[in-house]
Amino acid sequence: MTDAMHRILLVEDDLAICDVLQTLFEGHGFRTIPVSTCREAIGFAEQYRPDACIVDLGLPDMDGLQFIVQVRTWSAVPIIVLTARTQESQRLAAFEAGADDYIVKPFSGRELIARVRAIIRRLMRRDQPEALLHLGKVEINLEKRSAIGPLGKVLKLTPLEHRILECLAQHAGGLVTHEQIMNAVWGPHQADVRSLRVYVASLRRKLEQDPAQPQYILTEVGVGYRLVPDDPEVRTSP
Numbered sequence: 001m002t003d004a005m006h007r008i009l010l011v012e013d014d015l016a017i018c019d020v021l022q023t024l025f026e027g028h029g030f031r032t033i034p035v036s037t038c039r040e041a042i043g044f045a046e047q048y049r050p051d052a053c054i055v056d057l058g059l060p061d062m063d064g065l066q067f068i069v070q071v072r073t074w075s076a077v078p079i080i081v082l083t084a085r086t087q088e089s090q091r092l093a094a095f096e097a098g099a100d101d102y103i104v105k106p107f108s109g110r111e112l113i114a115r116v117r118a119i120i121r122r123l124m125r126r127d128q129p130e131a132l133l134h135l136g137k138v139e140i141n142l143e144k145r146s147a148i149g150p151l152g153k154v155l156k157l158t159p160l161e162h163r164i165l166e167c168l169a170q171h172a173g174g175l176v177t178h179e180q181i182m183n184a185v186w187g188p189h190q191a192d193v194r195s196l197r198v199y200v201a202s203l204r205r206k207l208e209q210d211p212a213q214p215q216y217i218l219t220e221v222g223v224g225y226r227l228v229p230d231d232p233e234v235r236t237s238p
Helices: 015-027 038-048 064-071 088-097 109-124 159-169 178-185 193-207
Strands: 007-011 031-035 052-055 079-083 101-104 132-135 138-141 146-148 175-177 217-220 224-227
Touching: 007 015, 007 038, 015 031, 015 109, 031 038, 038 052, 038 064, 052 064, 052 109, 064 079, 064 088, 079 109, 088 101, 088 159, 101 109, 159 178, 159 193, 159 224, 175 178, 178 193, 178 224, 193 217
Parallel strands: 007 031, 007 052, 052 079, 079 101
Antiparallel strands: 132 138, 138 146, 175 224, 217 224
8 A cells, every 4th residue: 555545634733834744744645634623633533534643732622632532442543643742741641542653843754754654554464463462361462452361351451551562572582671662662762761660560460460570571680671471472563
């Protein structure tokens, strides 16, 4: 599928920036749907089913986080936050709401296009077998981002926790450094090791039988983490 077949919803109230984004994406063969309010964006997302959304957080009617939360109730469409907000708490809030990526203004047009293409490719891998991960009595579907515990109990993992787990699963059995995980999950220079440790601890509470003595998500002190699943081989998207 070519870029010309992809529709990008641009949620940006700054007309100058919106014009730049339209020119950028249409110059690379994408089709664009520009909107300036959160309410309008939610309606257009449902009506036109775009292939990706670029969302500013500072919208005139509601915070852009509301758009992410609303859309995530019915769609897995890639959502990239493009904002001037730089605080770590703001980035984490966006990822927790369900954002797939976070880019701070001013931004590189080439990098934005590359990230959108990469995230659309990942979503389009529907013909590949589902990647199932088994951690004891817990079964995790990495493609559907679902986790089932003992007796069929649904385990609620946050989008950010799923992203960390996916990163570890891509290197199952091998060491993944703190920096590798943070770059893959948050983006370069977007998080610190302390934040990563908090989320890994939360994953262990949900997935390990004894979080104090983990069997599957192992710590390599001062370096990173190692995922040791029951599966002899876990196939995930690169």
